[in-house]
Amino acid sequence: MTEANGNSQSKMHGLWALTNRELKKWYKAPVIFILSIVQPVIWMGLLGKAMNIGAIVSGSTFTLPQLTPPLTPPQLQQLGTYFARLQTTILQGAFNTTDYFSFMAVGMIAFTALFTTMFSGMSVVWDRRLGFMNKVLSTPVSRAVIIFSKVLSATLRSMFQAGLIILIAIAFGLQFGIGFNPIYVLGVFAIMFLICVGLSSVFIAITIRSTRIETPMAVVNLINLPLMFASNAFFPIKFMPDWLQTIAKVNPLTYTTDAVRQLLIFSTDWTQLVLDFTYVGIFAAIAATIGMVLSWRFLSK
Amino acid sequence: MSEDVIKAEGLTKIFNSHLTAVDHIDFSVKHGEIFGFLGPNGAGKTTTINMLITILKPTDGKASVLGFDIAQQDRNVRNVIGVVPQEYTADEDLTGVENILLCADLYGIPRDIAKERVIDLLKLVELTDFGDKKVQTFSGGMRRRLELACGLVNRPKVLFLDEPTLGLDVQTRTATWNYIRKLKKEFGMTLFMTTHYLEEADALCDRVAIIDHGKIVVVGAPEELKHSLGGDVITLGIKEEADVSELIQSIEHVKDVKKEDGSYRIKAESGEVTAPLIIEALRRKGYTVTKLSLTEPTLNEVYLEYTGKSMRDAEESREAFASQRMTMRRAHQ
Numbered sequence: 001m002t003e004a005n006g007n008s009q010s011k012m013h014g015l016w017a018l019t020n021r022e023l024k025k026w027y028k029a030p031v032i033f034i035l036s037i038v039q040p041v042i043w044m045g046l047l048g049k050a051m052n053i054g055a056i057v058s059g060s061t062f063t064l065p066q067l068t069p070p071l072t073p074p075q076l077q078q079l080g081t082y083f084a085r086l087q088t089t090i091l092q093g094a095f096n097t098t099d100y101f102s103f104m105a106v107g108m109i110a111f112t113a114l115f116t117t118m119f120s121g122m123s124v125v126w127d128r129r130l131g132f133m134n135k136v137l138s139t140p141v142s143r144a145v146i147i148f149s150k151v152l153s154a155t156l157r158s159m160f161q162a163g164l165i166i167l168i169a170i171a172f173g174l175q176f177g178i179g180f181n182p183i184y185v186l187g188v189f190a191i192m193f194l195i196c197v198g199l200s201s202v203f204i205a206i207t208i209r210s211t212r213i214e215t216p217m218a219v220v221n222l223i224n225l226p227l228m229f230a231s232n233a234f235f236p237i238k239f240m241p242d243w244l245q246t247i248a249k250v251n252p253l254t255y256t257t258d259a260v261r262q263l264l265i266f267s268t269d270w271t272q273l274v275l276d277f278t279y280v281g282i283f284a285a286i287a288a289t290i291g292m293v294l295s296w297r298f299l300s301k
Numbered sequence: 302m303s304e305d306v307i308k309a310e311g312l313t314k315i316f317n318s319h320l321t322a323v324d325h326i327d328f329s330v331k332h333g334e335i336f337g338f339l340g341p342n343g344a345g346k347t348t349t350i351n352m353l354i355t356i357l358k359p360t361d362g363k364a365s366v367l368g369f370d371i372a373q374q375d376r377n378v379r380n381v382i383g384v385v386p387q388e389y390t391a392d393e394d395l396t397g398v399e400n401i402l403l404c405a406d407l408y409g410i411p412r413d414i415a416k417e418r419v420i421d422l423l424k425l426v427e428l429t430d431f432g433d434k435k436v437q438t439f440s441g442g443m444r445r446r447l448e449l450a451c452g453l454v455n456r457p458k459v460l461f462l463d464e465p466t467l468g469l470d471v472q473t474r475t476a477t478w479n480y481i482r483k484l485k486k487e488f489g490m491t492l493f494m495t496t497h498y499l500e501e502a503d504a505l506c507d508r509v510a511i512i513d514h515g516k517i518v519v520v521g522a523p524e525e526l527k528h529s530l531g532g533d534v535i536t537l538g539i540k541e542e543a544d545v546s547e548l549i550q551s552i553e554h555v556k557d558v559k560k561e562d563g564s565y566r567i568k569a570e571s572g573e574v575t576a577p578l579i580i581e582a583l584r585r586k587g588y589t590v591t592k593l594s595l596t597e598p599t600l601n602e603v604y605l606e607y608t609g610k611s612m613r614d615a616e617e618s619r620e621a622f623a624s625q626r627m628t629m630r631r632a633h634q
Contacts, residue, residue: 017406131387131388135386137356139455140407142376300358
């Protein structure tokens, strides 16, 4: 039948056309494009540099009360060394790295994934409101492709932003872990791909039923920050209260962030990395299946 | 191949198991004709078109387009139809050409062929000079034409138009009609359209189905429907205050008399013969006829005859229909 029109239709035809339509809206609109780059920079600057946790535990932040008898210069020097070592131990113990900025900057990558995929749901609402969705539904593009194009465009955007964050973080003084190999960056993109596919499938399934822009906005506002803070993106979960730890331990963002840290700034623990990838991989597979099935059923009613 | 390009039998759509939008309708559209669904907002026109273009699955009944079942062979249907939706769906951030190319991609049309078609289509809808302009800068009429071009990119055998001139001014509307007529004449295309404009159905459609509350009340050519009412309309005014309805009623050929705002609306067979008889009868009784006009019945009379209410009245209570429609949309989510 399709050959009768001289058209080349595979099962996946139209995927790139629809994905590119979304991406064009982004890269062809300079303001949106620049803002999407500026946003992580601001967050990195605010959280990473303002929350200078290393400085809190360094000896220079407070003056020691005068001791009697006064310390001799060699003793003072010894004390200084002792504090420096203490700072390193505390930071190392808490964050697994001595540089909080590096810890936080990497957390921003997961943060971007969450934000970008959440807003991908909005474009579904617009497409429905403006009638574009119905138009596409009346063409031979398969329903699965329509949904997948949304997931793919959100994923590609997030991955681009992740790459950018890494570059900016390096400029701001990101300290790579011992044994870091540039090839590990590919691992970062791989885990970003998985988490974005999972998250955007979920958000699209939530928003596809809505013709009002307020609904996804409310959903995004309700869950984005809690989901972010109930993870290890900004703070290690071992210092959280028990109930929060429970949430953080099932939150896929925790595993994403950990994987990125293992790859970039920690001395890589391969067992942990495999666990991270497995967890996020399973999450992505389940979320994508459920999300796509729900969306598909909605579109073919 | 059978003559019927579109065939619906008992086609029904019920939303949320209680809101019947389309209620067991039967109709068929012949090859090469412009078939119109006429009815007020909320009558079920868009729901019907959405079932035919395979966006909605029928609750009951069946329909086929070019022999393909809309529920079982939906993909085949989508390949041979073109759709011009009610809304402006073109992407504002893209140019006219980019929009048409996007549509071409959705049909899997190879780029080189698509590019050739874009040139032809822009010429057809007279947008050649605006192809490289962003859609943001387009007027309503231009956007309509762009939608039309997008709907034609796969060289469809049947084109579905949902309220093709909604919100356009009279001039642009007439121009749009010409494009639609051209499609029928030059390409022998079959067109299915919905409208709530009586003039549009009258001017454009070869056959019209009047739909009300999800049911088809009558189908036929506009001329045929108007003649089926059996007569012309004579509108007449007299100088005197008195009510002469009964006097007029007693005249030969007069079928019906209604007094409306001081003038009389008389339905009569062969109006050109009856009118002089009425004037004569009134003069003999000493009345002075001040004005008289003779018109053939319009689709509004047809609508009135079959639904018991005026299409214009129905349109006036548009608020009510709009809210009903909103409810349906919400129910639909």
